[in-house]
Amino acid sequence: MAETENLLVTDGTNMENIRHRVQRKIAGAYLEVIDPDALDKEKPNEKYTLSQNMDSKTQQKFEKKFEKYRTKDYPYSIQNILWFIGSIALFYYTDFYVAVRYDPRVNRLWFNIGAILILINIGIAGFLIVYLSWIKKMSSDDWEKTCPAAIPIATGAFIMGGVCVTVGLWPVWSIFTPFMLFTFFMGFVVTVAMIPNF
DSSP, X not given: OHHHHHHHOOSHHHHHHHHHHHHHHHHHHHHHHHOGGGBOSSOTTSTTOBOSSOOHHHHHHHHHHTXXXXXXXXXXXXXXXXXXXHHHHHHHHTTHHHHHHHOTTSOHHHHHHHHHHHHHHHHHHHIIIIIIIIISOXXXXXXXXXXXXXXXXXXXXXXXXXXXXXHHXXXXXXXXXXXXXHHHHHHHHHHHHHGGGO
16 A cells, blocks of 8 residues: 555655666666676665665776677768768769769859858868867867867858758759758768778
8 A cells, every 4th residue: 555655646756766766677687687796785685776886996897897788880880881882873873073063054153152161161170170189189179169169160151051052053953952962961971980990
C-alpha cells in the first residue's frame, strides 16, 4: 500500500527520485552484463546499485574500460565517401565547369556576387583554421575572443553567397540547382574532413 502511495505522488521531487531510481536500475543492469566488477559491492542486497562515491582513479579506470564502446566519427565513413563520389560524378556528368564558365544562360551578376561571398567565407575559415589553430595554436574556443565578428560574417556570407549562386545558376538547371549545390557543398566538407587524415 505504501509503495502504491509513493507512486501516486506527482510532485516534482518524487517524480525526479523515481526517474533517477529507474535510470540507475537500467544502468546497473547494463553494467552487470558488460562488467559486473563495476557494481557496488557494499550493498549486495540491491541488485542494480551503482557506486555513487567513485573516486577519481576508479572513475578513470572505468572510463578507460568503456572507451571502446563509445561511438567514434571516422572521416572515412561510407556516407562521407558516397558524398565525395556523388559530388565528383555530378561535377563530371553535368559539365558543371563548362556550364558555369561558358553557358550564356548563367546570370553572371548574381553568380559573381555569390562566388565572391563564398570566397569571403572560405577566406575567413582559412584564417581561423590555418592561422589561428595551426600556426598560433589557439583552440576553437578562443576564436570568439580573438575575432568575435569572424564567425557571424562567415555565416552570413555563406548563406547570401549560396542564395546568389543559386539564383545565378537557376536558368541552367532550374529546380535541380539547390540540390546540385548542396551535393557540391557536402563533397567539399567531407573532402576537407578527410584531408588531415592522409
